[in-house]
Amino acid sequence: MRQTKILMAKRTIHRKAQIHRKAQGFRWEGVDELPYKEDDRALFKAITRQVLFSDPDMHAELRYFEMQPGGFSTLERHEHMHAVLILRGRGHCLVGSEVKPIETRDLVTVPPLTWHQFRATEGEPLGFLCMVNATRDKPQTPSAEDLAKLYADAKIAAFLRSEPDSK
Ligand code: MN
Numbered sequence: 001m002r003q004t005k006i007l008m009a010k011r012t013i014h015r016k017a018q019i020h021r022k023a024q025g026f027r028w029e030g031v032d033e034l035p036y037k038e039d040d041r042a043l044f045k046a047i048t049r050q051v052l053f054s055d056p057d058m059h060a061e062l063r064y065f066e067m068q069p070g071g072f073s074t075l076e077r078h079e080h081m082h083a084v085l086i087l088r089g090r091g092h093c094l095v096g097s098e099v100k101p102i103e104t105r106d107l108v109t110v111p112p113l114t115w116h117q118f119r120a121t122e123g124e125p126l127g128f129l130c131m132v133n134a135t136r137d138k139p140q141t142p143s144a145e146d147l148a149k150l151y152a153d154a155k156i157a158a159f160l161r162s163e164p165d166s167k
Contacts, residue, residue, distance in 0.1 A: 046071030080136035082110035
């Protein structure tokens with residue numbers, strides 16, 4: 001019993017009630033705006049990242065990504081899933097073999113090992129919440145062969161060239 005109490009005290013030590021007030025634009029007080037990825041070998045454009053919730057005991061992280069008009073995330077796949085809520089703007093996303101228009105309040109589930117990419121429309125920024133496992137595998141980027149397969153689909157090829165959105 002005593003041991004349980006000590007354990008619980010240890011587990012709660014780092015936890016504090018916190019309110020991060022909304023700030024200008026899609027920012028939150030006390031939350032840093034970070035580069036999209038530390039690994040800049042992956043191709044992406046005009047995108048930032050804010051980690052909103054991250055706690056070792058929650059096993060999940062909630063991040064906010066925002067891309068400027070015409071910006072895009074990395075084309076990638078991985079074992080972990082994404083649960084995405086579009087918070088501002090619109091654009092298109094590729095998930096597997098589907099290219100879909102997305103806009104504010106749409107929800108997107110990215111299943112394991114599924115190619116995915118988000119692209120903002122030319123006219124406005126695209127911002128979304130993305131929930132992931134706290135511990136997760138490293139994203140894979142497509143090989144030349146994977147890319148050839150993707151480009152073989154006319155709709156995906158147009159998406160990758162930003163064509164569905166450049167009109
Ligand atoms: Mn991803």
